[in-house]
Amino acid sequence: MKLICSKSELLKSVNIVMKAVPSKTTMPILQCILIDASANIIKFTSNDMELGIETIVEGSIEEKGIVALDAKIFSEIVRKLPDNDVTIVTDEKQNTTITCEKAKFNIPGQSGEDFSYLPFIEKNEGVQISQFTLKELIRQTIFSIAVNENNKLMTGELFQIANNTLRVVSLDGHRISIRKIPLKNECSDKKVVVPGKTLNEISKILSGETEDMVDIYFAENHILFEFDNTKVVSRLIEGEYFKIDQMLSSDYETKVTLNKKEFLDSIDRATLLVKEGDKKPIIITINDEGMELQIDSQIGSMKEDIDINKMGKDIMIGFNPKFLIDALKVIDDEEIHIYLMNPKAPCFIRDDAGQYVYLILPVNFNSVGR
Amino acid sequence: MKLICSKSELLKSVNIVMKAVPSKTTMPILQCILIDASANIIKFTSNDMELGIETIVEGSIEEKGIVALDAKIFSEIVRKLPDNDVTIVTDEKQNTTITCEKAKFNIPGQSGEDFSYLPFIEKNEGVQISQFTLKELIRQTIFSIAVNENNKLMTGELFQIANNTLRVVSLDGHRISIRKIPLKNECSDKKVVVPGKTLNEISKILSGETEDMVDIYFAENHILFEFDNTKVVSRLIEGEYFKIDQMLSSDYETKVTLNKKEFLDSIDRATLLVKEGDKKPIIITINDEGMELQIDSQIGSMKEDIDINKMGKDIMIGFNPKFLIDALKVIDDEEIHIYLMNPKAPCFIRDDAGQYVYLILPVNFNSVGR
Structure with missing residues (x-):
């Protein structure tokens, strides 16, 4: 050669x-x-x-x-x-x-005769989206897949096509991330679970340009991404994905509208008082005065007030600050809405257009002496 | 407060x-x-x-x-x-x-009453150089201090003032790095050994600007660097530094002049065939045809010819490639001179103006079958 x-x-x-x-x-x-x-x-x-x-x-x-x-x-x-x-x-x-x-x-080289070629995937009925969109969909959901392999399905993301809409879902038992985009071409309904590792790797190769396209094809056990001069074929994770629709209640008792950056910066500041492995929650108190964030740890304490627009009941609720940070980081909106029910029920961060939903479970906190 | x-x-x-x-x-x-x-x-x-x-x-x-x-x-x-x-x-x-x-x-804070204040250093007879120069002097020599503490003096750098010239020297038993700069102000002769750690840390604080100055003062057991609004005081390493002048022979049998970047890039390429911990030398053959670099390892082999200007005898000599790379990286000259005596004697990379000398000991190599 x-x-x-x-x-x-x-x-x-x-x-x-x-x-x-x-x-x-x-x-x-x-x-x-x-x-x-x-x-x-x-x-x-x-x-x-x-x-x-x-x-x-x-x-x-x-x-x-x-x-x-x-x-x-x-x-x-x-x-x-x-x-x-x-x-x-x-x-x-x-x-x-x-x-x-x-x-x-x-x-030295090897003959390559025992090398495994890629499986052949028949290209019938694919969907086409831009490389930018796919890269964004991955970035905006990949952080909430499970890291350990105890439940294999949680290590992947649901790619679901229904009514010409692609919905990407990831969850790890504490939170759910959902992103939706409309598809330009007609496509029959599909429901597959793509390994998180595949999505991480493919996102590093994608150009991230809105003009560059990627074609996605589905087979029995595989998914094929085709773009530029490149084909990426991945096995799918077998099994029935979690029924998430029944967890997505739209009821709420409290609705809060606030500036995303202010909220994120404040939580980010608070977490420096939490050492890794320590499970200190951030306590959020919402009343007519506004929103107060508070964290107490062995290192010290931090308090910060944030301006909000509030509808509904007062509430005091605790969260793992990392989960809030992860979701807020991938939301591009300047202003966000948070929907709360009670201190034991998940909160929802979602937009009016229905492009994203981030569900986060609260954590218990000791309110004695507060 | x-x-x-x-x-x-x-x-x-x-x-x-x-x-x-x-x-x-x-x-x-x-x-x-x-x-x-x-x-x-x-x-x-x-x-x-x-x-x-x-x-x-x-x-x-x-x-x-x-x-x-x-x-x-x-x-x-x-x-x-x-x-x-x-x-x-x-x-x-x-x-x-x-x-x-x-x-x-x-x-929580502490009273600070058991905090150790800096020792008082009398500011008589200091030298002043630019922050840029000090930062450069450190960068151009710090890589050849010894990493282990077996010989404490090798973990520091000699700062020597003689005839209104500051000479900075570091050595680790395999190589010596020397940089010299003229001083603008009169100063009596000095000879101190500054801990490598001090120099590493101070170099991170220095602005690196030629207009910003730093004053250096010497005391019995300490050195004081004063610049901007900052004072850095360090203990000195005690003991008599190595007598390096007798190692700096100016005799040579072969003198080679070549492009620094070409030489560095070639050695850099060659080292990818050397795994960490593996002590494969790079073999340099100099004759009337030019210079040939060669490395052989379990991974593969690499050969490259480099154009040189040669004076004197042919020679074949082996080096630890890392030592050559370290020295070449901190030399800013486009063209460099290498002086060689024989395959057992150190090589010298030095400029005509006497601003720098890099001495590197060769390593033995098995020339059987070559």
């Missing part, structure tokens, strides 16, 4: 496929990038058996062939090469020479 | 004194910042008993007093406050209230 590609094109492609190279594996071949120039295009593939990525690399093929190279070493070499044309040559023993200007690297 | 200072002034001052707050200590009071407003100025002090910092803070004193506050908590509070005036009030039990806009923090 003999290829010539620019360093910048190589670097871009390597960075993309690196996202599906497992850091640990029992199958050493998976720690390679497969360079396939056996046909008329150059294709890089990586596959950790849950997530697989394939990208087409611009360049010229002087001699067809195929080789699997250690992903980490190959990517480091590419990264450090001068900014010029790079020649990759493989001999019959898969020994690979990478030359750029006067620098010449020699590394 | 009652003070009012702007958040930005507090933050600047806290960041300065934080550099002398020990992360671990057997004397808990040292983990505090002493806020001293007992006279007509506000002064923050920190002291880890080796390094002490004192800085004057702009602000108004409404009620004189003194308090010691946990440095970490105080600095985090200041960092997260809104950008506005901050009021610090301490009651008779040292309970401290920090208020800014509508945010109000309460933290």
Whole structure:
């Protein structure tokens, strides 16, 4: 095999496929990038058996062939090469020479015959959204998937299509994040759970541009994201996702409207008094005077008043400050509405247009002596 | 005590004194910042008993007093406050209230009576250089102090004044770094060893501007750096520094002149084949054709030719690539000269003006089969 590609094109492609190279594996071949120039295009593939990525690399093929190279070493070499044309040559023993200007690297390769190619996904009935939108949907929900694997379904996100609307949901038992966007093209109803890891990795590759599109296709056990010169195929998480609609009550006793940044900054300040692992709640008191935030810990105490617009009953309620911060950080609105029922019931942060809902369960707090 | 200072002034001052707050200590009071407003100025002090910092803070004193506050908590509070005036009030039990806009923090304080003030240094005969120059001198030498404490003198840097020249030297047994600058003012000869930690911390506080000056004063066991509103006092390392002049031979058999960036980039590329802890040397072959760099490791091999201007004998010599990289990174010249004697003798990278010398010992390498 003999290829010539620019360093910048190589670097871009390597960075993309690196996202599906497992850091640990029992199958050493998976720690390679497969360079396939056996046909008329150059294709890089990586596959950790849950997530697989394939990208087409611009360049010229002087001699067809195929080789699997250690992903980490190959990517480091590419990264450090001068900014010029790079020649990759493989001999019959898969020994690979990478030359750029006067620098010449020699590394061993593998035949790639035991490499796992991506599963074939039939492209019928996909949905198309912009890369910006997909990246935003992920960012605005990914923080509330569960980190431990006790309940596999909680480690993924629900991608649900109904009535030409895509709804993305994540939950971890303490909170639920929901984002909705209308779809431009017609699509039949779908309901799949995509691994959080897939979404994290894909979001690093997406351009984030509103003009760049991504096509999403659904298969029995897989989801395919296709954009630019890249295909990302992921396994889905099996099982029936949680019935969240019955948790989304629209009743409330107290409605509060306030400036998001002020609220976020204040909670952020308060949390410096909470050491990691310590479960100090932030106590929110809402009455006709306004909203008071208070936190007490072994380090000290903090109090802050925030201007609000209040409707309904007075309430005193405690929250894990991290959960509030996570949700507030991904809301772009300047002004937000919080809906509360009682100190034992979840609060809802949601917009009037129905684009987002963040449900957060309150925590108990000791109100003795207050 | 009652003070009012702007958040930005507090933050600047806290960041300065934080550099002398020990992360671990057997004397808990040292983990505090002493806020001293007992006279007509506000002064923050920190002291880890080796390094002490004192800085004057702009602000108004409404009620004189003194308090010691946990440095970490105080600095985090200041960092997260809104950008506005901050009021610090301490009651008779040292309970401290920090208020800014509508945010109000309460933290415990200490009387500060067992706090160690900085030692008094008499300011006779100092030298003055720019903050830029001092920062550069440190950056250009600090990397070759020894990391382990087996030989205490190696963990510091020699600051030597002779003939109105300041010479800064560091060495770790494998290499020596020397930088020299002329002094503008007359000064008697001096020879002290300043702890590397002091230099690292001070270099983070220095502005790096050529117009800002720093005054340096020498005492029996201490050195004092005075700049802006800040005093940094450090203990010196006791003992007689190494006699380096006898190691600085100016004889050579081979002189090579080459482009610094090309050489550095090439070594940098080569090192990606060396895993941490692995002691693979880079082999440099110099002959009439030019210079060839080569590295062989379990991962693969790399070879690169570099254009040079050569005078004298051919030579093949091995180096720890890290030592070459460290020195090359801090040399600003586009073109450098390397002086070599034989494969067992140190190489010298030095300029014609005598501003710097970097001595690096070679390593043995197995030349069988080459």
